[in-house]
Amino acid sequence: MDLTSSTAMWCAIVVLLVMLLATQKISRARRMSCIDPQCTSQQLPPVVNGVALLRLLPTLLKEGLPSMANDLYVKYGSVFTVSSFGLKVTLLIGPEVTVHFFQGLESDISHGNLLEFTVPMFGKAVGYGRDKATRIEQMRFHTEALKASGLRSHVHPMLQEVEGYFAKWGEEGIVDLKLEFEQLLMLISSRCLLGKEVRENMFDEVHALFHEIESSMTLISFLFPYLPTPVNRRRDRARIRLTQILSDVVESRKSSGRVEQDTLQKLIDSEYKDGNPTTVAEVVGLIMSLIFAGKRTSSLASTWTASCLLSHPVFLRAAIEEQQRVTKKYKGGLDYNAFSEMDTLHSCIKEALRMHPPAAMLVRRTHKPFTVEKKQGKQYEIPQDHIVATPTIVNNNIPYIYRDPHVYDPYRFGLERREDKVGGKFSYTSFSGGRHICVGEAYAYMQLKVIWSRLLRNFELELISPFPKTDWSKILPEPQGKLFIRYKRK
Numbered sequence: 001m002d003l004t005s006s007t008a009m010w011c012a013i014v015v016l017l018v019m020l021l022a023t024q025k026i027s028r029a030r031r032m033s034c035i036d037p038q039c040t041s042q043q044l045p046p047v048v049n050g051v052a053l054l055r056l057l058p059t060l061l062k063e064g065l066p067s068m069a070n071d072l073y074v075k076y077g078s079v080f081t082v083s084s085f086g087l088k089v090t091l092l093i094g095p096e097v098t099v100h101f102f103q104g105l106e107s108d109i110s111h112g113n114l115l116e117f118t119v120p121m122f123g124k125a126v127g128y129g130r131d132k133a134t135r136i137e138q139m140r141f142h143t144e145a146l147k148a149s150g151l152r153s154h155v156h157p158m159l160q161e162v163e164g165y166f167a168k169w170g171e172e173g174i175v176d177l178k179l180e181f182e183q184l185l186m187l188i189s190s191r192c193l194l195g196k197e198v199r200e201n202m203f204d205e206v207h208a209l210f211h212e213i214e215s216s217m218t219l220i221s222f223l224f225p226y227l228p229t230p231v232n233r234r235r236d237r238a239r240i241r242l243t244q245i246l247s248d249v250v251e252s253r254k255s256s257g258r259v260e261q262d263t264l265q266k267l268i269d270s271e272y273k274d275g276n277p278t279t280v281a282e283v284v285g286l287i288m289s290l291i292f293a294g295k296r297t298s299s300l301a302s303t304w305t306a307s308c309l310l311s312h313p314v315f316l317r318a319a320i321e322e323q324q325r326v327t328k329k330y331k332g333g334l335d336y337n338a339f340s341e342m343d344t345l346h347s348c349i350k351e352a353l354r355m356h357p358p359a360a361m362l363v364r365r366t367h368k369p370f371t372v373e374k375k376q377g378k379q380y381e382i383p384q385d386h387i388v389a390t391p392t393i394v395n396n397n398i399p400y401i402y403r404d405p406h407v408y409d410p411y412r413f414g415l416e417r418r419e420d421k422v423g424g425k426f427s428y429t430s431f432s433g434g435r436h437i438c439v440g441e442a443y444a445y446m447q448l449k450v451i452w453s454r455l456l457r458n459f460e461l462e463l464i465s466p467f468p469k470t471d472w473s474k475i476l477p478e479p480q481g482k483l484f485i486r487y488k489r490k
């Protein structure tokens with residue numbers, strides 16, 4: 001890891017800790033010292049203090065955050081509390097100790113106020129701008145809007161966008177795939193999620209506005225979402241303009257009675273349990289948050305897939321051969337069923353996401369104490385009003401679950417090995433699990449397979465850039481720098 005990125009990473013950790021202090025989380029975290037009578041009977045997790053963390057600094061600087069987290073896991077096991085600057089965060093690693101983290105009731109464990117930074121991004125009408133009951137209903141709207149049954153209708157528009165995009169590439173050339181995927185995924189999101197008004201008439205402006213809001217996803221904005229920094233001010237201006245554009249689209253559909261086949265329409269048609277329909281502001285906030293949840297994560301997934309696949313010729317060949325088999329079978333054209341049969345490609349993407357999960361750390365706040373039991377049987381009490389985190393980047397690399405976890409090996413998900421299943425329900429956490437499992441997983445895989453199927457069938461691809469390092473200074477860690485590839489039309 002070079003100095004710039006490791007320094008950025010270290011700063012990121014410090015900023016994160018300061019952030020938690022600064023946003024009053026410290027006052028609550030201090031209550032962890034087991035003053036609750038319910039938690040006196042159990043032992044608290046071992047504590048890793050600032051001095052122990054400092055000893056790991058060389059590992060952090062030389063080998064990066066996952067190595068440091070892994071060292072802590074090896075030394076302290078699957079449950080331990082990191083204590084620094086007076087703040088305590090308990091890490092839960094592996095399927096044995098994360099069941100309650102993922103499955104606990106919202107009243108027992110939730111995101112609490114940890115996602116407050118999303119309010120100025122999507123507005124007060126949705127998500128963490130609303131009370132818990134409304135938020136849970138709005139999560140249902142997202143789930144229903146992305147149901148697998150509706151996914152079939154997205155395949156054709158996805159195909160059209162992808163074919164149109166790659167038709168513009170020349171006979172041969174060099175491109176930065178990271179940039180290409182970002183643009184292509186915004187086109188697909190516009191078409192399938194936002195709808196044709198935006199896609200056909202105002203794509204460029206909407207894309208630029210989304211980009212402006214996305215750029216505010218820095219640790220400083222996460223730390224101080226309302227501070228009038230230039231980034232936050234640009235974010236606010238962009239959100240106001242985007243809200244205006246999308247509100248006009250929604251109002252025009254409502255007043256004309258026009259009905260479209262996109263996700264925006266599903267959100268317009270959503271109803272609360274009391275029979276009230278979603279308001280215009282709610283529809284706009286819901287569609288914006290959906291695009292943010294899906295676009296960046298998918299473009300990172302695609303970039304990591306490119307990095308892994310193009311540096312592993314055996315799996316690249318296997319994925320190409322699968323394309324030949326499937327296209328032969330579906331002579332009339334690829335459809336939902338054809339993409340669902342692309343198991344090798346699916347595993348290649350899944351393996352890239354195992355090693356490079358865009359959401360490297362998932363966080364919750366406890367509202368009631370609970371007990372976790374380690375594999376060896378030892379139990380610990382996790383107190384009420386405490387921050388807990390599970391690092392997907394470590395969960396996905398546990399050696400007793402994944403054979404040679406540092407090796408890119410998509411075959412580990414095949415029927416004979418099923419490494420993600422034999423370790424238990426929460427062995428593979430790139431899409432989270434349980435109550436907040438990613439509702440866009442099927443949609444994400446479909447759009448990624450549509451993109452990669454086209455690339456593999458139509459182009460010879462060669463990675464020119466070195467395999468990218470991870471930029472840990474971002475809220476969603478990403479491949480550092482550009483990812484140049486050489487392509488040649490087949």
Ligand code: HEM
Binds near residue numbers: 289294295357
């Ligand atoms: C490879 C791509 C993707 C990855 C790796 C990913 C990952 C995740 C993860 C880890 C979470 C849970 C966070 C937590 O537990 O705190 C999540 C939640 C969510 N994702 Fe995805 N996601 C992807 C694509 C998508 C897409 C394409 C959409 C929508 C079109 C989407 C919509 C959502 C929504 C709405 C939630 C919130 C669920 C809830 O809180 O109940 N995601 N995603």
